[in-house]
Amino acid sequence: MKDYHINVFYSAEDECYVADIPDLQYCSAFGDSPEEALAEVRKAMSLWIDSAKEEGKPVPPPRYRPAIYQSV
Numbered sequence: 001m002k003d004y005h006i007n008v009f010y011s012a013e014d015e016c017y018v019a020d021i022p023d024l025q026y027c028s029a030f031g032d033s034p035e036e037a038l039a040e041v042r043k044a045m046s047l048w049i050d051s052a053k054e055e056g057k058p059v060p061p062p063r064y065r066p067a068i069y070q071s072v
Contacts (some may be wrong), residue, residue: 004062008034008043022064024048 008019019041020028027048052059053060 004045005064005066006038007066008037010034021045021048023060023062 003030004021004023006019008017010016010033013017014030016030016032017027017034017037018030019034019037021044021064024045027044029037029040029044031040049059
């Protein structure tokens with residue numbers, strides 16, 4: 001699998017952890033812990049890529065990289 005960036009964060013509104021992959025539109029998953037959300041989004045990523053290939057749609061290359069801030 002390609003090296004896609006994955007965001008994991010807690011959603012107070014949904015009362016769970018959310019993991020998403022910015023490079024793959026609408027590819028996200030939920031979990032009761034960060035680890036569970038990460039495991040679920042990895043499954044979703046695999047299915048997303050397989051579905052795109054089956055439908056003859058392009059699979060975007062990994063591009064998103066978050067900004068890294070350093071305190072001075």
